[in-house]
Amino acid sequence: MAKEIQNLWREVRELSLGTKIDRLDSPPSPLKFLRDYVSQSKPCVISNAISHWPALKLWSDPAYLAGALSDDVVSLHLTPNGCADAVTEDRDLCFASAHVEKVLFPEALKAVQSSCKGQKVGYLQQQNDCFRTEYSMVALDCDGEIDWATEAFGCSPEAVNLWIGTDDSVTSFHKDHYENLYAVVSGEKHFLLLPPTDVHRLYIEQYPAANYSYHRDTEVFKLEIEEPVRHVPWSSVDPYPSPEKEASERLKYPLFFNGPKPFHCTVKAGEVLYLPSMWFHHVSQTPGDGGYTIAVNYWYDMQFDIKYAYFNFLQSLSYKSSTLNPVLSWREDKDSESSDAERKSDKNSGTGSMVNFFSGVPNRTLKPRSFKQIPFPKTQNPPLSNVISSESKYMLLDSDILGLMDCLSSPGTEDLYTSLAQESTETCDCCWGL
Ligand SMILES: O=C(O)CCC(=O)C(=O)O
Numbered sequence: 153m154a155k156e157i158q159n160l161w162r163e164v165r166e167l168s169l170g171t172k173i174d175r176l177d178s179p180p181s182p183l184k185f186l187r188d189y190v191s192q193s194k195p196c197v198i199s200n201a202i203s204h205w206p207a208l209k210l211w212s213d214p215a216y217l218a219g220a221l222s223d224d225v226v227s228l229h230l231t232p233n234g235c236a237d238a239v240t241e242d243r244d245l246c247f248a249s250a251h252v253e254k255v256l257f258p259e260a261l262k263a264v265q266s267s268c269k270g271q272k273v274g275y276l277q278q279q280n281d282c283f284r285t286e287y288s289m290v291a292l293d294c295d296g297e298i299d300w301a302t303e304a305f306g307c308s309p310e311a312v313n314l315w316i317g318t319d320d321s322v323t324s325f326h327k328d329h330y331e332n333l334y335a336v337v338s339g340e341k342h343f344l345l346l347p348p349t350d351v352h353r354l355y356i357e358q359y360p361a362a363n364y365s366y367h368r369d370t371e372v373f374k375l376e377i378e379e380p381v382r383h384v385p386w387s388s389v390d391p392y393p394s395p396e397k398e399a400s401e402r403l404k405y406p407l408f409f410n411g412p413k414p415f416h417c418t419v420k421a422g423e424v425l426y427l428p429s430m431w432f433h434h435v436s437q438t439p440g441d442g443g444y445t446i447a448v449n450y451w452y453d454m455q456f457d458i459k460y461a462y463f464n465f466l467q468s469l470s471y472k473s474s475t476l477n478p479v480l481s482w483r484e485d486k487d488s489e490s491s492d493a494e495r496k497s498d499k500n501s502g503t504g505s506m507v508n509f510f511s512g513v514p515n516r517t518l519k520p521r522s523f524k525q526i527p528f529p530k531t532q533n534p535p536l537s538n539v540i541s542s543e544s545k546y547m548l549l550d551s552d553i554l555g556l557m558d559c560l561s562s563p564g565t566e567d568l569y570t571s572l573a574q575e576s577t578e579t580c581d582c583c584w585g586l
Contacts, residue, residue: 157352157471161412164349173197173345173417182303185426190304190331193428193459195345197417201424207293207337207448208422212441214261217290221257226286227278228253228260230366232373234273238324239359239386242375247359247384250275251366251373265443267320272371276316283312283448294448298333298424301452305331309450316446323435325354325387330451332427336419339445340438344391345415348430348463352471353407354387391434407472419447429454430463 165171174196180188189196202208210216229236229250236250255263263274284291297308310330327348334341346353361382364373389408393401402409414434419425421440427433437445454460 154471157469158411160349160466161353164347165412168192169194169347169415171415173415175199179300182300185300186304189426190428193347193431195415195417195428195431196426197419198424198426199422201298202295202335202337203422205294205337207290207446210293211290211446212338214265214442214444217442218258218261220290221287224257224286224289225254226257226260226276227282228255228263229275229277230263230373231273231275231364232271233269234267234275234320234322235324236275236321236364237326239388240362240375245359246362246375246377247386248362248364248375251364252278253366261316261444264316264318267318269320272366272373273318273320275321277313279311279313281311281313283314287314294335294337298335298450301331301333301426301450305452307453309333309452311451313449313451314446315449316444317437318439318444319437321437323433325389325391325432325434327430327432328451329429329454331429331454332425333450333452334419334425334427335448335450336421336423336425337446337448338421338442339440340421341419341425341445341447342436342438343415343417343419343425343427344434345417345427346432348432349466350411350432351463351467352469353389353405353411354432355389355405355408355472356385356467357388358383359386360384387432430460 174189174194176196176198177200179198179201188194229252231248231250232242233240235248238248239245240248242248253260260274260276263272264276267273278286283294284296296312302308325344325346361378361384362375363378364375366373389405390397390401391408391414417425439445
């Protein structure tokens with residue numbers, strides 16, 4: 153199966169994704185956005201989409217923000233090393249969440265600006281629609297939604313979140329069950345991206361959940377495993393290991409380090425990244441004039457459709473080869489944006505804070521979906537590609553996964569195949585020739 157899975161990684165790049173993230177000089181029409189990016193699950197960076205936002209001029213000035221939000225209480229995430237919602241070795245191996253304090257904005261901003269890795273790092277963020285709740289006093293400095301995206305998705309964003317941090321905060325690899333329009337207002341954000349087809353390269357393991365608590369009097373962090381123990385599925389891969397760890401990390405995670413390089417893009421102030429749902433992303437940042445980076449992101453509902461079912465299926469296949477030959481060592485590749493990122497992130501990864509969901513169970517409650525219950529047909533396991541390829545709306549990624557599935561012949565596959573067929577039937581309108 154290793155061969156089929158590695159073919160999948162190659163084919164999605166050859167047939168659809170290419171080697172670089174597309175850049176658009178102006179916002180696309182809703183139709184173009186839907187046709188060329190959303191339906192193809194393909195990221196892009198868009199310039200000149202938010203040039204009219206007053207925030208672009210105003211928010212680089214800390215005094216403006218501190219004045220406008222002087223009486224507002226916001227969520228400040230604190231960690232000793234900028235690694236929140238990330239796998240840490242501080243105390244065995246666990247999945248550590250930040251200590252979260254509710255504090256007045258001016259105090260919170262100072263905590264972010266005075267971050268010091270190894271002691272205390274502050275990241276202002278909360279993925280619960282915080283921009284429209286905690287930051288409502290500056291909401292008019294941005295648009296409430298990205299209008300062409302709203303039109304393409306056919307709905308308004310479910311959550312709008314704000315992120316204020318420094319280069320001490322890094323967000324570890326994860327994926328979200330949302331379509332994401334990520335707008336940078338000040339400074340730069342650096343994204344490493346991998347498509348959902350590359351799930352096995354992230355070495356997702358179950359880690360016991362742990363929480364930092366910060367004690368102001370002693371200025372000490374404690375990290376404690378939750379009781380009763382709860383496990384969180386999370387990626388084990390740090391794409392920028394410290395020089396001392398690099399050799400051992402490369403040996404432990406060959407599918408990541410020796411496989412096709414992740415897509416890299418830097419999103420500058422004034423630019424917007426479209427990050428399709430289920431794409432794995434790792435995020436670091438470079439501060440702008442105010443000494444911090446600010447971004448606002450819009451989370452739109454994703455479609456829990458046939459693609460979602462395929463990706464869940466793919467994830468359920470076990471593949472952990474330790475013997476991938478270095479077909480392409482991305483760290484040595486000469487891609488300009490990648491080298492740029494590596495220069496900037498040549499530090500051990502810290503992490504900002506994330507909600508998230510390898511488990512398929514988002515921390516934020518998703519609206520209940522009204523799945524169409526179509527009776528499950530008695531199928532003789534026809535090649536899935538035959539069954540579905542006539543549906544022109546399914547695109548390249550789908551047909552690659554279908555190709556992979558047609559290749560599977562290991563014992564036990566039939567069950568997986570059957571459950572995929574069932575899930576597809578339940579989660580989309582495709583009707584299996586009924
Ligand atoms: O900006 C960050 O640190 C993380 C952003 C992110 O993960 C997201 O928008 O889903």
